[in-house]
Amino acid sequence: MQEPFVLFCAGEDSGDVLGEAFVQSIVQRGMLPVGTGGSRMQNAGLVPIAEFNELPVSGFLDVLPRTAKLQKVYRVLKDLLCSEECKAFIAIDYPGFNMKLCQVAKKMGKPVLFVAPPQIWAWKPGRAQKLDGVNLAVLFQFEKEAYAQKGVNADVLLHPFLLHENLYHTLPYSEQLNSSEETLLLFPGSRLSQAKRNMDLFLRVVEAWLKMPSPQAATSKKVKLIVPRESLIPPLESYFQKIGEVERQQFSVQVAPEDSEERRMLFGSASMALATPGTVTLELALSGAPLVVATKPDFLTYILGSLLVKTRTFAMPNILMGISLIPEFIGRSTTKMAHQILAAMHNQDLAKSRQLAVSLTERLGKGFVPDCFVDKLFNG
Numbered sequence: 001m002q003e004p005f006v007l008f009c010a011g012e013d014s015g016d017v018l019g020e021a022f023v024q025s026i027v028q029r030g031m032l033p034v035g036t037g038g039s040r041m042q043n044a045g046l047v048p049i050a051e052f053n054e055l056p057v058s059g060f061l062d063v064l065p066r067t068a069k070l071q072k073v074y075r076v077l078k079d080l081l082c083s084e085e086c087k088a089f090i091a092i093d094y095p096g097f098n099m100k101l102c103q104v105a106k107k108m109g110k111p112v113l114f115v116a117p118p119q120i121w122a123w124k125p126g127r128a129q130k131l132d133g134v135n136l137a138v139l140f141q142f143e144k145e146a147y148a149q150k151g152v153n154a155d156v157l158l159h160p161f162l163l164h165e166n167l168y169h170t171l172p173y174s175e176q177l178n179s180s181e182e183t184l185l186l187f188p189g190s191r192l193s194q195a196k197r198n199m200d201l202f203l204r205v206v207e208a209w210l211k212m213p214s215p216q217a218a219t220s221k222k223v224k225l226i227v228p229r230e231s232l233i234p235p236l237e238s239y240f241q242k243i244g245e246v247e248r249q250q251f252s253v254q255v256a257p258e259d260s261e262e263r264r265m266l267f268g269s270a271s272m273a274l275a276t277p278g279t280v281t282l283e284l285a286l287s288g289a290p291l292v293v294a295t296k297p298d299f300l301t302y303i304l305g306s307l308l309v310k311t312r313t314f315a316m317p318n319i320l321m322g323i324s325l326i327p328e329f330i331g332r333s334t335t336k337m338a339h340q341i342l343a344a345m346h347n348q349d350l351a352k353s354r355q356l357a358v359s360l361t362e363r364l365g366k367g368f369v370p371d372c373f374v375d376k377l378f379n380g
Helices: 013-028 039-044 060-082 095-108 141-149 165-170 192-211 230-242 245-249 260-268 279-286 299-308 316-321 334-346 350-364 370-379
Strands: 005-010 032-036 086-092 112-115 135-138 181-187 220-227 251-255 272-275 291-295 328-330
Touching (some): 005 013, 013 086, 013 112, 013 279, 013 370, 095 112, 135 141, 135 370, 192 230, 192 245, 192 272, 192 291, 192 334, 230 251, 245 251, 272 334, 279 291, 279 316, 279 350, 291 334, 328 334
Parallel strands (some): 005 032, 005 086, 086 112, 272 291
16 A cells, blocks of 8 residues: 555454444545445445455354465455554454454554454453553443443444434334235345354244244235345355245345345334344344344354353343343254244234334434544544
């Protein structure tokens, strides 16, 4: 690079959503954003230095075969960070890279902002001290308090799903749904390996759900598979061949809208949603969608997670509310989990889902916008 720039590192689709507004803020200041990020960040002005689709990983067994490629990207990021032209570093989630890059930036005296830093309240609380002196933008008040208990300052970022002014003032959606059609939304995961592990389970649930009588006396049922980016569509569409011809006609697949208000409209129109733990569970809950959370992690991740992770729940709405309002299932048995999921879906209540959206919006409606964090990054 021959001109000054701000380095970004985001390696997940959720990080791409978070990073979009920060890239926009850097561009508006007449500075060049460079680094890793997906379509949202690139459309906002990020100059990419690696293929984003190579970066999302899920679980220990997913990382191992991709170590060489990931290390190559890391070395490029580190070299850029160490260059004189790099004036600041903005890390977004992705702790495997960003914890190490933050340490490099600190040693060089470069300003650092870490958006969605490690979830020390869930595991590895010792990571907090390594981020002392780094500007931290956490998504939730309880995360700010967790860092404060470790003597590290953090500020709360207004959740990106609430950045759109019209979105904030119109949540939640009307109680009315299309009574002539039931729609089930599927979110098997943002990483390909994760989605593949979940597809057999999700399809088992879908086949049974399509045969169940509709409590709304709907005349038709539809299933929409929602993915974060187009590259996931071809490998996941092949799973449709495992179900019957009639069921296939009720399936469709689409990329989640980039615009927050369009995502809320899609999510809020669902009769039911089945999703893996992650950012999308919070967006679905904020949209008032009835929701069940489930996933099949790889065996090693499942065992290590059972031993190391402290939180009792994994769905972010449950963590935020401090109570399990949304059913969640994490395990290895497809048959057992499918029965549990179907029973949970049968018991979901639209009115309670809409009320949860109101409660979550009230909790998340306070925080600083990205521009505030960028100002602090450069002005202290």
